[in-house]
Amino acid sequence: MTRLELRQNGGGGGVWDTDPATANWALGATASLDAALLNTGTGTVSFAVADGGVFFVFASDFSPTQFSSGASFTLTATFADGSSAIATVTLTVPTIASVSPSSGAPGASLTLSVTGTNFQAGASASFGAGVTVTSTTVVSSTQLSVALAIATTAALGPRDVTVSNPDGQSAVSPGGFTVGLSAPTISVAFLGKLRDKVGQGNSALTADGALDGTFQVTLQAGSGARTVTRLELSQASAGGGVWDTDPATANWALGAAASLDGALLNAGTGTVSFAVADGGGFFVFASDVSSSVFTPGMGFSLTVTLADGSVVMVPTTIP
Secondary structure: OOEEEEEEOOOOEEEOOOOOOOOOOOEEOOOOOOOOOOOOOOOOOOOOOOOOOHHHHHHHHHHOOOOOOOOOOEEEEEEOOOOOOEEEEEEEOEEEEEEEOOOOOOOOOEEEEEEEEEOOOOOOOEEOOEEEEEEEEEOOOOOOOEEEOOOOOOOOOOEEEEOOOOOOOOEEEEEEEEEOOOOOOOEEEEEEEEEEEOOOOOOOOOOOOOOEEEEEEEEEOOOOEEEEEEEEEEOOOOOOOEOOOOOOOOOEEEEEOOOOOOOOOOOOOOOOOEOOOOOOOOEEEOOOOOOOOOOOOOOEEEEEOOOOOOEEEEEOOOO
């Protein structure tokens, strides 16, 4: 190969070549995508290509639409024996219009839709550091269904979304997806007076011989993995009881455990700091101050404080 020229078809199209005597922009050539340029210091080329072999050319993009889908180019290659070959290509470049949902929390697994144009069978998608794509389904040339998992340690912030076609063409949506802590969704259900975990008093973190009001707390899927740092259970009626995990208050102790029969997660002072997986849950135990506290129709609210500073209050009524 002794000379290369790439010309955009159509009026006013750009021209790139390996001839320093012209005013055209430089055209780079390499043996592979990541190899060094085969051009000399002046831009000329003289390299061998095996029968059936390939090489790559690179043309600087001097406008946002230069290499957009539908653009047509002609490459003229001149060989050492004086012969030349001409090839024309029309670009079919993928584009990304939207990503939905456009955010997810660390620890979450979700399936999202990527819309755009010119997606080919076998297209793949990537979402940057900390986000693992488990499958990419090409629904149509304008839609991908992408299943992904966000690492619990993934850094918060935007990620570029990249869609790559099997032919090497790709599209990037800068900051098209964000790893962030969305507002968590928490549900609370009264299970009955099932276990005896705590007693009557601020620091009574042992059984007292009476069954406790027992609630199951669930961190709904999609909320992301979270760390609970404080719990408070309040009876809705005026003058109702309050139980919490704060030793600085005069409220009775509120126990927390990963399972009904698991050990309390509270520290010796009553405080808590424990992780809950996305879609996971835990149980809380409140000592019964009287026989009428945990009865049908009584209302309660559980306030859950998380390590990221968010606070969620969930009301529940005993059925």
